[in-house]
Amino acid sequence: MPVLQPVQRQSLSDAVFEQLRGQILRGERRPGSALPAERALCEALGVNRSAVREALRRLEQAGLVVVRQGGTSRVRDFRESASLDLLPSLLLTADGHFDARVVRSILEMRSALGPDAARLAATRGGAACAQRLDAVVEAMRTDAADLAAQQQHATAYWGHLVDGSENVAYRLAFNALHATYDRVRTLLARAMQAEIRDSAPYAAIADAIRCADADRAEALARALLERGASGVLAALARVEGATAQESR
Amino acid sequence: MPVLQPVQRQSLSDAVFEQLRGQILRGERRPGSALPAERALCEALGVNRSAVREALRRLEQAGLVVVRQGGTSRVRDFRESASLDLLPSLLLTADGHFDARVVRSILEMRSALGPDAARLAATRGGAACAQRLDAVVEAMRTDAADLAAQQQHATAYWGHLVDGSENVAYRLAFNALHATYDRVRTLLARAMQAEIRDSAPYAAIADAIRCADADRAEALARALLERGASGVLAALARVEGATAQESR
DNA sequence: CTTGTCAACTGGTCATACCAATCTACTCGC
DNA sequence: GCGAGTAGATTGGTATGACCAGTTGACAAG
Numbered sequence: 169m170p171v172l173q174p175v176q177r178q179s180l181s182d183a184v185f186e187q188l189r190g191q192i193l194r195g196e197r198r199p200g201s202a203l204p205a206e207r208a209l210c211e212a213l214g215v216n217r218s219a220v221r222e223a224l225r226r227l228e229q230a231g232l233v234v235v236r237q238g239g240t241s242r243v244r245d246f247r248e249s250a251s252l253d254l255l256p257s258l259l260l261t262a263d264g265h266f267d268a269r270v271v272r273s274i275l276e277m278r279s280a281l282g283p284d285a286a287r288l289a290a291t292r293g294g295a296a297c298a299q300r301l302d303a304v305v306e307a308m309r310t311d312a313a314d315l316a317a318q319q320q321h322a323t324a325y326w327g328h329l330v331d332g333s334e335n336v337a338y339r340l341a342f343n344a345l346h347a348t349y350d351r352v353r354t355l356l357a358r359a360m361q362a363e364i365r366d367s368a369p370y371a372a373i374a375d376a377i378r379c380a381d382a383d384r385a386e387a388l389a390r391a392l393l394e395r396g397a398s399g400v401l402a403a404l405a406r407v408e409g410a411t412a413q414e415s416r
Numbered sequence: 417m418p419v420l421q422p423v424q425r426q427s428l429s430d431a432v433f434e435q436l437r438g439q440i441l442r443g444e445r446r447p448g449s450a451l452p453a454e455r456a457l458c459e460a461l462g463v464n465r466s467a468v469r470e471a472l473r474r475l476e477q478a479g480l481v482v483v484r485q486g487g488t489s490r491v492r493d494f495r496e497s498a499s500l501d502l503l504p505s506l507l508l509t510a511d512g513h514f515d516a517r518v519v520r521s522i523l524e525m526r527s528a529l530g531p532d533a534a535r536l537a538a539t540r541g542g543a544a545c546a547q548r549l550d551a552v553v554e555a556m557r558t559d560a561a562d563l564a565a566q567q568q569h570a571t572a573y574w575g576h577l578v579d580g581s582e583n584v585a586y587r588l589a590f591n592a593l594h595a596t597y598d599r600v601r602t603l604l605a606r607a608m609q610a611e612i613r614d615s616a617p618y619a620a621i622a623d624a625i626r627c628a629d630a631d632r633a634e635a636l637a638r639a640l641l642e643r644g645a646s647g648v649l650a651a652l653a654r655v656e657g658a659t660a661q662e663s664r
Numbered sequence: 665c666t667t668g669t670c671a672a673c674t675g676g677t678c679a680t681a682c683c684a685a686t687c688t689a690c691t692c693g694c
Numbered sequence: 695g696c697g698a699g700t701a702g703a704t705t706g707g708t709a710t711g712a713c714c715a716g717t718t719g720a721c722a723a724g
Binding site: 177179181218221222225226228229230231237247248249250251252253254255258269270272273274276277279280281284288334335336337338339340341343344345347 | 425427429466469470473474476477478479485495496497498499500501502503506517518520521522524525527528529532536582583584585586587588589591592593595
């Protein structure tokens with residue numbers, strides 16, 4: 169049965185934004201270099217100045233360009249000025265492949281934050297948090313056969329856990345990581361199945377949080393995340409090997 | 417001698433953006449609630465529609481609102497949709513005081529990421545990274561008397577260290593944390609002096625990185641960051657105590 | 665009660681004009 | 695010759711008004 173996906177609209181300013189962002193991220197527009205004048209961009213892109221200006225505002229908000237009245241807009245170095253919300257657009261390279269460095273970065277970050285979030289949730293989250301987690305674990309058990317559903321549940325689980333840590337910064341970072349993950353989750357389902365398929369570790373962490381056992385929660389979370397990380401890294405190594413072979 | 421600060425210009429769309437963002441972050445506009453129509457906002461704010469639209473684009477980019485053609489724009493729950501770049505605007509409450517929860521969150525995050533970044537830098541950064549760090553340490557020794565300069569150097573130090581970790585996600589998170597810190601750095605100078613004043617730990621970490629001693633780099637970084645964290649937490653407790661006393 | 669239609673919203677795009685800051689090149693005075 | 699000052703060109707910022715394109719909801723027809 170064909171699955172109908174909702175079509176995603178794209179306004180002109182969206183298109184302009186994505187085009188310029190892509191050029192900046194691919195290095196085609198170097199940091200410090202001047203952007204064409206707004207009126208020149210309008211003409212080159214065949215759109216109205218409003219569309220260009222709205223796109224520039226978004227680029228500015230994302231920390232990719234700096235705009236000064238009277239002067240010319242300039243490209244910023246996104247490695248110095250952008251925030252985590254740039255991660256989704258860095259994940260895939262121009263030719264549609266994963267950027268291995270970005271994947272590794274994400275795995276490392278969740279390995280650093282996840283266990284600490286679990287520790288804090290055990291310290292602060294209390295029974296209320298554990299109860300929400302248990303509900304998700306129950307759902308995982310119900311949909312044990314459906315890998316995609318397990319993925320959704322695992323994400324929801326971590327969302328509740330991070331909420332239980334009562335750490336805004338962790339929550340915002342989680343949002344960025346989640347947005348990145350979400351865009352490729354079907355591609356990663358198999359590689360991460362060792363982390364996703366088994367609901368027992370999730371139940372164990374929830375129990376540790378209920379018991380306010382911070383050390384146990386942290387250790388369990390670390391072990392759980394390690395499962396997925398090694399799976400993804402192995403898959404990545406296979407792909408890289410295959411690509412190397414191809415290019416011979 | 418009075419220090420002249422460069423005045424920061426604010427375009428109309430900047431003003432509109434900040435006003436709406438403030439209302440959303442303070443909870444005056446609830447998640448899910450409808451925003452006034454663009455034309456209504458124009459009239460209410462006394463600006464033209466372009467200014468409103470550009471501000472809405474920025475809010476959308478920041479994950480604070482969702483805009484659909486034909487429908488009404490709605491406020492999103494920033495706790496679920498915003499990224500780390502929101503941190504600076506969450507740090508200070510409406511009455512200009514620190515939000516203690518946000519401060520704690522930031523301290524926890526840097527305590528989680530900093531040591532791991534040091535570990536990775538020791539694994540990957542190599543002598544090149546250590547050399548850059550040493551240069552900063554040298555500058556710290558030169559400006560040992562100037563606390564503000566020490567702060568700048570410490571920030572630069574961590575920037576190079578994070579670069580040495582070769583982790584994009586860490587770098588982007590660092591940018592967001594840095595932007596947040598930068599906005600209040602003079603206020604925090606005293607509370608963090610135990611971390612900033614002494615250049616020896618920085619030199620030690622650089623040495624561990626040069627030796628590719630990941631465990632040592634991690635442990636030293638953890639200890640260093642702990643200094644500042646406890647200082648800030650103590651200052652925060654004092655302020656909270658004073659505020660509690662005031663409100664009696 | 666369901667279904668189709670239409671009118672009144674909403675945001676999206678466009679064209680044009682003018683204001684304000686900046687940059688550049690030239691001129692003037694030393 | 696060289697620096698300061700000035701005028702014009704260039705850039706982004708704001709304003710107005712019109713029209714296009716989706717969404718919504720009321721309402722009439724079945």
